[in-house]
Amino acid sequence: MKACLLALVLVTEAWAGTPSDTRQQQLIHLLKHDCGSCHGLTLQGGLGPALLAEAIADKADAFLLTTILNGRKGTAMPPWRDFISPAEAQWLVSYLRHHQN
């Protein structure tokens, strides 16, 4: 129940707002350089899978959002919730959806 409530809060918050321009630049920087150390600077993959629009086309938003915020157990993907808010993660997901190499 608690988990459900938390998820609901996360989803609601996720749509709460678009990050500021400055924050968007920071997120892109983070994506390129920090996410990029596993997923590649150009997001074509590395130790982690490719994150290009085409590669994530069949993944639901909720799945990507949860993966960013909570990480994925049993893999090298860490949770980013201490550094990225749900709204920011949602913005990143839509950025990735439109990101062409």
Add this chain to the structure above:
Amino acid sequence: MMFSRFLLLSTLLIVSVIGHAELRATGDLGLVIERERGTALIINSSQKTILKRIEGLGDLSHASVVFSRDQRYAYVFGRDGGLSKIDLLLDKIEKRIIQAGNSIGGAISQDGRLIAVSNYSPGGIKIFSSDTLALVADIPAIYGDEQQSKVVGLVDAPGQRFVFSLFDAGEIWLVDVNNLQQPLIQKFKEVGSQPYDALLSPDGRYYIAGLFGESGLALLDLWQPELGVTRILSDYGKQDEKLPVYKMPHLEGWAVADDLMFVPAVGQHEVLVINKRNWQLLKRIPVLGQPVFVMARPDGRQIWVNFAFPDNQHLQVIDVKDLTLMKSLTPGKAVLHMEFTPRGEDIWVSVRDEDRVIVYDTERFTEKARIEAEKPSGIFFSARAHKLGL
């Protein structure tokens, strides 16, 4: 009139010849990778100057470099599978190929004639002539039910061999390339879950892979490979909660002083000190973040440590004499890599988000120089040419 024109012409000729004949040695040169631009700076580590920016090296996230034994050429391994041979004397790319879809690093053979590249996709290693970059052998990392594994921790080893680890398969392969028509592959299976990187001891005897999927390290004694791979430190940190890892540690440090080995702890704010005589944990040194590189100064007296996000603005230095922290520095946002000058009086530190490389005096911890570089990552000096495993 005719004669004076001749004189003028020959004077010009001499001047231009002398101009071009400025001699350059390569023993104190190196490359600084500019990861976002896909460029590399040829630098002189004695003068602390940039000689030339080399453009067009492709995707250089996670790029690494090895050097020819004559120290004239640098081979750059890019993330996009690019392999570029840079001429340090003529400041240009001599040859560049795209050899795979996704690549992680490489090594040069004992005799200097072969370049091996480890690939994520398609998983395996490919071996090229260091002279022409022509493909001479292809070794796919096939395991289990025809699956193909990402390859990490590729190093050269004495006896014209290469050693590497299979991240997905949990295997270590030892390849003898004396006969390129028929490379001899020895496979060590079930070495541990998700080996993420490896190192070779400076004497070329021990190959040690760090494990991400479980505690401990996998050890292969190349003097007695018939003994197989043994696990060391498998009990270490088992009961401790593992912190999220925001950047994979790298294994590229070994202090020979007192037979000690220093490695980053995965998911912990610690550097582990291992006694090489019995492979037991001697000490856990608390540091301020998760270590990424744990590098020994060439004389073995100091260990320099950088950290994963979000603590990557710091550096810490361990005094090997009594295994305590002796210094903390804050070079700036996103310290990615470090490289010592051949005898260790200086260390070059890349600070990605500040767009600079800082040169520190390793005795006084003072700044000696700042070099502007765009989003610098790896720093590689040509002195690596004569070191096993680098």
